[in-house]
Amino acid sequence: MSTDREVLMAPVERLVFFSDAAVAIALTLLILPLMDGVGQAADEGLSAVGYLSQNANALFSFALSFAIIARYWRAHHRLFADVERETRGLFWLNMAWLAAMVALPVATAMTGSLKHDPVQYAIYIGTMLTASAFLTAMIWLLRRHPEAWTPGHSVPVSRLRASVVNVLLLVLALTLALLIPGAGYWALLTLAAVRPARWALDRLLDGKPTPSPSPVAEDVDT
Numbered sequence: 001m002s003t004d005r006e007v008l009m010a011p012v013e014r015l016v017f018f019s020d021a022a023v024a025i026a027l028t029l030l031i032l033p034l035m036d037g038v039g040q041a042a043d044e045g046l047s048a049v050g051y052l053s054q055n056a057n058a059l060f061s062f063a064l065s066f067a068i069i070a071r072y073w074r075a076h077h078r079l080f081a082d083v084e085r086e087t088r089g090l091f092w093l094n095m096a097w098l099a100a101m102v103a104l105p106v107a108t109a110m111t112g113s114l115k116h117d118p119v120q121y122a123i124y125i126g127t128m129l130t131a132s133a134f135l136t137a138m139i140w141l142l143r144r145h146p147e148a149w150t151p152g153h154s155v156p157v158s159r160l161r162a163s164v165v166n167v168l169l170l171v172l173a174l175t176l177a178l179l180i181p182g183a184g185y186w187a188l189l190t191l192a193a194v195r196p197a198r199w200a201l202d203r204l205l206d207g208k209p210t211p212s213p214s215p216v217a218e219d220v221d222t
Contacts, residue, residue: 009086015094016080022098023073029105030062030069033113061112064185065104072101072131079139082153087145093138100131121177121184129170136163158202165197
C-alpha cells in the first residue's frame with residue numbers, strides 16, 4: 001500500500017514557475033505574424049491605415065487568443081495557488097496543458113492569415129478544448145489528493161463541475177464549427193451558457209446552485 005510520502009512528489013513551485021514561463025512565451029509568439037505583416041506592408045508601401053485594414057482579421061485573432069491564454073493562465077494560477085506538492089500524474093497532465101497553450105499561437109496564425117475554412121477553426125477550438133480538458137483533469141486529480149494542498153485548502157466540487165461544463169460546451173462549439181459553414185469564431189458563443197449550465201447542474205445535483213466567487217469557468221470564460 002502506498003503512503004502519502006510515496007504518492008506526493010516534489011514541491012510544486014518549480015512546475016508552476018516553468019508553466020508561467022511557457023505561457024509567457026506563448027503570449028509573445030502571438031505577435032510574430034503581426035510583426036511579419038509590418039515588414040510586408042512596408043515593402044508594399046502601405047500606410048498604417050493600410051496595414052491595419054490588411055491585417056484586421058489577424059489583429060482580431062491576436063486579441064482573442066491573447067485574452068484566452070491570459071484567462072487560462074489565471075485559471076491555472078488560481079488552481080495552483082494553494083497546492084503545496086506535486087502528486088503522481090500531475091506533471092504530465094500539466095505538460096499536456098502547456099502543449100495546448102504553446103500550440104494556440106499556431107492555430108491563431110492559421111485563422112488570422114489563411115483562407116477561411118471550417119478545419120482551421122476546428123483546430124483553433126480543438127486546441128482550446130484540449131487545454132480545458134487537461135485543466136479539468138488536473139482539477140479532478142488534485143481533488144482526489146487533498147494531502148497535496150496546504151492545510152485548510154482544497155478544490156471544491158463546484159470548480160470541477162464548472163470546468164466539466166466548460167469542456168462540454170467547447171465540444172458543442174467544435175461540432176458547430178465543423179458542421180455549419182461560416183460559423184467560425186461565432187461557434188464560441190456557446191460558452192455564454194457556462195454560468196447558466198453550471199447553475200442548472202448545481203441545482204440538479206445539490207438542490208440549489210452552489211455559490212462560488214471565482215470558479216474555473218469564470219476564470220477561463222471559454
